[in-house]
Amino acid sequence: MPVDLDNSSAASGETSVSGSQPPQKQTPSKSVAIAKKKRNLPGMPDPEAEVIALSPKTLLATNRFVCEICNKGFQRDQNLQLHRRGHNLPWKLRQRSSTEVKKRVYVCPEPTCVHHDPSRALGDLTGIKKHFCRKHGEKKWKCDKCSKKYAVQSDWKAHSKICGTREYKCDCGTLFSRRDSFITHRAFCDALAEESAKAQTQSPNPNPNSNPESDPKVQVDSPPAPAPAPAPPPVAPDLGPGQSQAPPGLAQSTGMVSSPVLAIQSPELRDNPPQIIEEAPAPEPILATVTAGFNGSCSSSTSSGSNGRSTSSVFASLFASSTASGSLQAPQTPAFTDLIHALAHPNRPTDLAPSSSAEPISLCLSTNHGSSIFGTAGQERRQYAPPPQPAISATALLQKAAQMGAAATNASLLCGLGIVSSSSSSAQQDNMQWGHMQPENASLAAGLGLGLPCDGCSGLNEFMMGTPSMFGPKHATLDFLELGMSSGGNPGGGLSALITSIGGGLDVAAAAACFGGGEFSGKDMGRS
Amino acid sequence: MKTELIRGNSNTSISLQNPSSTLFSNPQSSLSGALNGCLGSLDGACIEKLLLHCASAFEHNDGTLAQQVMWVLNNVASLVGGPNQRLTSWFLRALISRASKVCPTAMNFDGGSTIWRRNMPVTELAVYVDLIPWHRFGFCASNSAILKAIEGYSKVHILDFSITHCMQWPTLIDALAKRAEGPPSLRITVPSCRPPVPPFLNVSSEEVGLRLSNFAKFRDLPFEFNVIDHGPSSFTSSDHQIMSKESSHDLYFESLLNHLTPSMLDLRDDEALVINCQNWLRYLSDEQRGSNVQDSSLRDAFLCTVKGFNPCIVVVVDEDSDLSAPSLSSRITACFNYLWIPFDALETFLLKDSSQRFEYESDIGHKIENIISFEGVQRIERLESGIKLSQRMRNAGFSSVSFCEDTVGEVRSLLEQHASGWGMKIEEDHMLVLTWKGHNSVFSTAWVPNASMQD
Numbered sequence: 001m002p003v004d005l006d007n008s009s010a011a012s013g014e015t016s017v018s019g020s021q022p023p024q025k026q027t028p029s030k031s032v033a034i035a036k037k038k039r040n041l042p043g044m045p046d047p048e049a050e051v052i053a054l055s056p057k058t059l060l061a062t063n064r065f066v067c068e069i070c071n072k073g074f075q076r077d078q079n080l081q082l083h084r085r086g087h088n089l090p091w092k093l094r095q096r097s098s099t100e101v102k103k104r105v106y107v108c109p110e111p112t113c114v115h116h117d118p119s120r121a122l123g124d125l126t127g128i129k130k131h132f133c134r135k136h137g138e139k140k141w142k143c144d145k146c147s148k149k150y151a152v153q154s155d156w157k158a159h160s161k162i163c164g165t166r167e168y169k170c171d172c173g174t175l176f177s178r179r180d181s182f183i184t185h186r187a188f189c190d191a192l193a194e195e196s197a198k199a200q201t202q203s204p205n206p207n208p209n210s211n212p213e214s215d216p217k218v219q220v221d222s223p224p225a226p227a228p229a230p231a232p233p234p235v236a237p238d239l240g241p242g243q244s245q246a247p248p249g250l251a252q253s254t255g256m257v258s259s260p261v262l263a264i265q266s267p268e269l270r271d272n273p274p275q276i277i278e279e280a281p282a283p284e285p286i287l288a289t290v291t292a293g294f295n296g297s298c299s300s301s302t303s304s305g306s307n308g309r310s311t312s313s314v315f316a317s318l319f320a321s322s323t324a325s326g327s328l329q330a331p332q333t334p335a336f337t338d339l340i341h342a343l344a345h346p347n348r349p350t351d352l353a354p355s356s357s358a359e360p361i362s363l364c365l366s367t368n369h370g371s372s373i374f375g376t377a378g379q380e381r382r383q384y385a386p387p388p389q390p391a392i393s394a395t396a397l398l399q400k401a402a403q404m405g406a407a408a409t410n411a412s413l414l415c416g417l418g419i420v421s422s423s424s425s426s427a428q429q430d431n432m433q434w435g436h437m438q439p440e441n442a443s444l445a446a447g448l449g450l451g452l453p454c455d456g457c458s459g460l461n462e463f464m465m466g467t468p469s470m471f472g473p474k475h476a477t478l479d480f481l482e483l484g485m486s487s488g489g490n491p492g493g494g495l496s497a498l499i500t501s502i503g504g505g506l507d508v509a510a511a512a513a514c515f516g517g518g519e520f521s522g523k524d525m526g527r528s
Numbered sequence: 529m530k531t532e533l534i535r536g537n538s539n540t541s542i543s544l545q546n547p548s549s550t551l552f553s554n555p556q557s558s559l560s561g562a563l564n565g566c567l568g569s570l571d572g573a574c575i576e577k578l579l580l581h582c583a584s585a586f587e588h589n590d591g592t593l594a595q596q597v598m599w600v601l602n603n604v605a606s607l608v609g610g611p612n613q614r615l616t617s618w619f620l621r622a623l624i625s626r627a628s629k630v631c632p633t634a635m636n637f638d639g640g641s642t643i644w645r646r647n648m649p650v651t652e653l654a655v656y657v658d659l660i661p662w663h664r665f666g667f668c669a670s671n672s673a674i675l676k677a678i679e680g681y682s683k684v685h686i687l688d689f690s691i692t693h694c695m696q697w698p699t700l701i702d703a704l705a706k707r708a709e710g711p712p713s714l715r716i717t718v719p720s721c722r723p724p725v726p727p728f729l730n731v732s733s734e735e736v737g738l739r740l741s742n743f744a745k746f747r748d749l750p751f752e753f754n755v756i757d758h759g760p761s762s763f764t765s766s767d768h769q770i771m772s773k774e775s776s777h778d779l780y781f782e783s784l785l786n787h788l789t790p791s792m793l794d795l796r797d798d799e800a801l802v803i804n805c806q807n808w809l810r811y812l813s814d815e816q817r818g819s820n821v822q823d824s825s826l827r828d829a830f831l832c833t834v835k836g837f838n839p840c841i842v843v844v845v846d847e848d849s850d851l852s853a854p855s856l857s858s859r860i861t862a863c864f865n866y867l868w869i870p871f872d873a874l875e876t877f878l879l880k881d882s883s884q885r886f887e888y889e890s891d892i893g894h895k896i897e898n899i900i901s902f903e904g905v906q907r908i909e910r911l912e913s914g915i916k917l918s919q920r921m922r923n924a925g926f927s928s929v930s931f932c933e934d935t936v937g938e939v940r941s942l943l944e945q946h947a948s949g950w951g952m953k954i955e956e957d958h959m960l961v962l963t964w965k966g967h968n969s970v971f972s973t974a975w976v977p978n979a980s981m982q983d
Binding site for chain 2: 111180187193
């Protein structure tokens with residue numbers, strides 16, 4: 001970590017170092033484009049506030065506030081001040097320094113945390129302490145009645161107070177811990193509708209309800225998606241919270257088991273034809289049963305799955321072309337080459353700086369918060385599969401991408417696509433920043449899984465002006481997910497290798513797995 | 529483009545103030561710098577920077593840079609990762625949607641259509657609105673203010689303009705039924721259509737009204753539910769191509785406005801009239817409708833109209849952020865620095881693979897897409913912050929009403945039942961603001977028309 005935030009000075013427990021910037025900048029500058037008012041922008045702490053970054057040790061230290069006179073430690077600043085009064089200090093010394101009046105915000109020491117960013121800083125020390133414990137700490141406190149665990153004792157206490165206390169039960173059997181959720185549910189619950197229907201004796205009630213007409217209702221919602229209908233678990237009205245795989249926080253509030261039901265659907269998403277759910281043109285007063293309701297919602301989600309696939313094809317084209325066209329810009333031969341080489345050794349991030357004077361390299365090192373590029377951020381990705389072994393070297397890949405690129409410097413999005421698939425090379429491409437790397441040929445295209453016909457090049461202008469001829473229809477079936485997979489025996493090799501080498505380290509390896517492994521999967525995108 | 533990004537990567541040679549000189553002469557620095565800085569890092573500032581690069585690229589027609597940045601973003605993004613990654617995913621999608629509009633494609637990326645139209649049953653919606661206190665906060669504060677305002681009235685008429693399909697009313701019905709002075713009779717009137725935004729229901733407004741009626745009957749509250757049928761506009765609830773129709777959105781509101789007359793609404797003198805605007809005003813265009821100074825925006829026209837009804841109280845709840853700046857970069861920044869809140873909140877108690885979480889987030893993604901990838905009349909999300917809204921209300925001739933102690937107490941106890949990051953504060957103009965870890969998320973206000981001569 002470039003900025004060491006540990007501070008063990010006795011005088012004051014706080015270091016006014018913004019953990020996210022070079023030391024000369026103390027206050028975070030927010031994007032000022034919309035900052036027209038003096039008061040705090042919604043969503044951002046006071047731009048004038050002092051950002052304080054404490055190390056975990058300091059943060060959790062119980063006695064951060066130390067009296068300078070007798071070195072006694074206190075948990076809170078107020079207590080310290082109270083104590084200092086007892087020393088009978090001369091008037092001047094009793095005064096708090098003017099800087100202390102300044103508003104302070106605190107960032108989380110955990111670099112991967114969203115609150116590590118000054119714009120997400122929290123306004124009070126207790127808050128950041130609690131956050132740190134809750135989020136990054138060990139959950140030492142466990143509720144007796146349910147299985148919830150807490151890292152902060154006050155959270156645990158607060159929960160224990162309400163756990164299992166007031167419980168509201170709807171006629172349908174669902175339990176609620178909050179009255180308002182209970183009331184809202186009750187108002188719309190089928191059980192109530194049924195009850196009122198029964199209250200109306202013979203008359204054909206205007207509230208068709210208890211008929212278990214699951215199928216027609218499903219069809220109203222999404223006619224061509226029969227698959228999900230039988231799939232959902234028997235969502236009987238008497239669902240208890242325990243049955244739900246919903247996250248614990250919701251288990252008590254509802255029996256609506258959306259999670260497992262929809263989770264079941266996800267493997268099927270990919271296979272469904274693209275659908276856009278339409279509401280019934282003449283919406284019928286459908287009092288869907290709980291089951292039917294699930295079906296409806298499931299169907300909705302499944303049906304739109306494939307749209308995600310086409311979404312992913314857009315991604316594919318974009319990203320393919322970006323590597324290609326990215327190489328078409330003005331050359332920066334030495335810097336980039338060095339960069340690639342340097343990055344091929346991911347365990348030595350510090351080596352990046354010296355070898356060339358190139359800005360790009362210094363860029364990456366000086367990057368915000370410095371810490372996590374190659375290091376700890378990777379921890380987050382541990383869950384992902386390890387990357388497949390690249391069959392081609394990164395430099396070769398980039399070279400190939402460049403080679404496949406069009407001659408024109410202003411390549412268009414489509415151009416990128418067309419370019420990659422054609423093996424045309426031009427003299428101009430040879431003096432790329434890839435420099436002395438050896439070109440390889442068509443296997444890149446294969447490796448990238450892009451069997452796209454070239455629709456001809458158009459300039460950037462055309463791209464931006466939206467000439468319809470830009471994008472041919474043939475790309476429609478390109479699946480982003482297959483990008484790394486379709487080349488023979490080189491699963492994810494092409495692009496993941498590229499990413500692996502460029503980024504180095506655990507993080508990008510994981511990113512590569514994401515890239516090729518379906519983390520960023522079109523099917524998810526398209527779900528609705 | 530004047531956006532300054534001093535924070536974070538301050539050594540970068542990329543300055544958005546002079547993109548062309550640096551980017552085209554040294555584009556590799558942008559690519560590799562961005563890559564090395566952000567790949568694998570989940571840093572919010574970094575992601576924001578990338579997003580702004582992309583915005584700048586769009587604004588300068590730099591397709592190459594746009595692609596580069598999106599490629600990088602793709603490596604950060606993950607729909608099932610941490611909050612930043614998920615948020616980035618949705619932003620990325622919106623950016624691609626925008627790009628694909630610039631360059632129409634025969635691919636099925638129909639960015640304009642409602643791909644993610646998920647119709648849920650009412651009971652599921654009831655859970656949805658209570659997942660986080662985002663909506664319930666507004667419901668609670670508003671209902672409490674309404675209760676107070678209608679004291680002494682035996683008849684109440686609520687004009688409900690919202691996107692949550694009357695989820696607000698069961699608790700009010702319950703409270704009215706228990707009213708010490710005896711329950712009033714209640715009428716609720718809703719427009720026949722609503723803005724084409726999530727959450728979507730799989731039943732009609734009429735059906736919802738039916739259920740509410742049932743409930744009110746169950747609680748022995750005289751109740752009536754009406755739907756304003758404002759004509760056969762091109763905007764219907766079953767029309768899922770709404771977004772692709774240029775002017776339908778404004779037409780819808782124009783037609784609605786035309787139907788907001790005392791006679792059409794059947795306003796009765798002996799009723800307490802309540803106007804409830806919940807996450808709704810932002811869909812009314814805030815742009816001047818004509819060239820004359822007198823041609824106010826739809827939003828102002830609406831406020832003027834309702835003021836003319838002399839309502840007992842007008843409650844306005846919306847999200848506390850300015851997301852309708854003309855500049856794309858501003859919107860991206862504002863959006864990113866605001867919508868992280870629900871993502872972060874959901875992260876605290878829902879697992880990464882929770883479908884509820886995903887659905888909630890995808891609905892936010894819908895909003896992001898509209899804000900970022902659309903322009904003109906199609907960009908229907910025109911959110912303004914509480915402060916601005918308050919100013920607008922004052923300009924329209926309303927005065928704010930403070931929330932009483934009981935209300936504040938109710939809201940506080942509501943928040944106690946949710947994750948501990950949720951808080952509340954009272955700001956200027958008696959505005960109640962829901963906060964997440966101290967950051968403003970939703971504001972709630974109450975207004976009465978100034979006692980003045982009607983024009």
